[in-house]
Amino acid sequence: MRAAVYYGNQDVRVTSVPEPGDPGPGEVLIRVRRASLCGTDVSEYLHGPLMIPVHRADPVTGHQGPTILGHEFMGEVVACGPDVETFRVGQRVTCGAGVWCGVCSWCRAGRTNLCARYYTLGLQTHGGLAEFVRVPARTCREVPPACSDDAAAIAQPTAVAVHALRRSGWSPGMRLVVIGTGGIGSLVIGVARAWGGETIVAVDVDPSRLELAERVGASHRLQAGRDEVRRGVLEATRGEGADVVVDGSGAEGVLGQAVELVRRGGTILQVGLPHGSPHVPVRELVLREIQLVTAVAHVCDQDLPEALGILASTDLADRVVTRGIPLGEVVPAGLLALVRREAAGKVLVDPSR
Numbered sequence: 001m002r003a004a005v006y007y008g009n010q011d012v013r014v015t016s017v018p019e020p021g022d023p024g025p026g027e028v029l030i031r032v033r034r035a036s037l038c039g040t041d042v043s044e045y046l047h048g049p050l051m052i053p054v055h056r057a058d059p060v061t062g063h064q065g066p067t068i069l070g071h072e073f074m075g076e077v078v079a080c081g082p083d084v085e086t087f088r089v090g091q092r093v094t095c096g097a098g099v100w101c102g103v104c105s106w107c108r109a110g111r112t113n114l115c116a117r118y119y120t121l122g123l124q125t126h127g128g129l130a131e132f133v134r135v136p137a138r139t140c141r142e143v144p145p146a147c148s149d150d151a152a153a154i155a156q157p158t159a160v161a162v163h164a165l166r167r168s169g170w171s172p173g174m175r176l177v178v179i180g181t182g183g184i185g186s187l188v189i190g191v192a193r194a195w196g197g198e199t200i201v202a203v204d205v206d207p208s209r210l211e212l213a214e215r216v217g218a219s220h221r222l223q224a225g226r227d228e229v230r231r232g233v234l235e236a237t238r239g240e241g242a243d244v245v246v247d248g249s250g251a252e253g254v255l256g257q258a259v260e261l262v263r264r265g266g267t268i269l270q271v272g273l274p275h276g277s278p279h280v281p282v283r284e285l286v287l288r289e290i291q292l293v294t295a296v297a298h299v300c301d302q303d304l305p306e307a308l309g310i311l312a313s314t315d316l317a318d319r320v321v322t323r324g325i326p327l328g329e330v331v332p333a334g335l336l337a338l339v340r341r342e343a344a345g346k347v348l349v350d351p352s353r
Helices: 039-047 155-168 183-194 207-216 229-236 254-261 282-287 300-313 316-320 327-339
Strands: 002-008 011-016 027-036 073-080 092-095 132-136 140-142 176-179 200-204 220-223 242-247 262-270 291-294 321-326 346-350
Touching: 002 327, 011 327, 027 092, 039 327, 073 132, 092 155, 140 300, 155 183, 155 242, 155 262, 155 291, 155 300, 176 183, 176 254, 183 200, 183 207, 183 300, 183 316, 200 207, 200 229, 207 220, 207 316, 220 229, 229 254, 242 254, 254 262, 300 316, 316 321, 321 327, 327 346
Parallel strands: 176 200, 176 242, 200 220, 242 262, 262 291, 321 346
Antiparallel strands: 002 011, 027 073, 027 132, 027 346, 073 092, 092 140
16 A cells, blocks of 8 residues: 655655554554644654654554654544444544553543553554554544545544643633644634634734634734734733633744733643743743643544534534645645645645545
8 A cells, every 4th residue: 555654854755565454453444535734744754753763662652663644534444353343344434543541540530642651643653644544443433424524634633622722721702812823723713713712813923824714713813023912912802811822833932922912810721832941931920820731632532522523513624624635745745835834724635646
């Protein structure tokens, strides 16, 4: 079969690899119909290997060496392991990609995204940017009939956005600011709008990303470096500041900016991964009783079904997906297009082409 294989820094090749083989206990074999590229894939391509175990074995999976990318994908079940009763051949499913052990204290508490042995398909072992992929059945959910293949392909990152908003304590009626409206930032905006959000302010340096943010549901957009962001947020929030500010970028200085934009007693949600050790203005957080919370990945049982429901009942996917490409074009028309910011939204890959 053909697959997009990561060999190292700026070295991704679409090549022929062995098929995954028959599914074992608790597994399903999926013929991939759509996969989506992610900012993490771009980071690994440009700066990696960071999480992909090219040079030494991953401590959980044991995998080492060239790795099939892809942690956002959906497809059709073509075979089930001997003890799998939740799925049948021919069903469309989407995969949450994160795999948990089910027995550690975090898993028993329902926080499977914090599992002591957590790993992600397409990063710590082979993923779904291929014609076929074999995955644990418990990471999959059936795609509703009203949900298209394109929409189902972005269920995993939408679940990340769902989890992030839940962690922040945001609810409809609260005023939301999202700094950094790339892949996850734009989906946070889309989920907030689907849940009934009204005042949603998008902040980014890139005009094309701000256009995307407005398309998926932002009520206001502010271009960092050109607009007076603090003034714009205060105008949008009646002079109080936002109830929740999301840092979706992790860029230097954004956390400090978030402190300026959030209201007293508000919440800052850190989703973007900063490089280095950012300055945290703890004194300001204390004096204004601002909560600083974080979010990573998603809880498959809670967040993936909610994401599929949103994608099935709204046109969010139509608004956020900006191009579709064949597998053979994954580098020039996919990864490099995202690097050059030629594609502001999600790029979908069809492995059958």
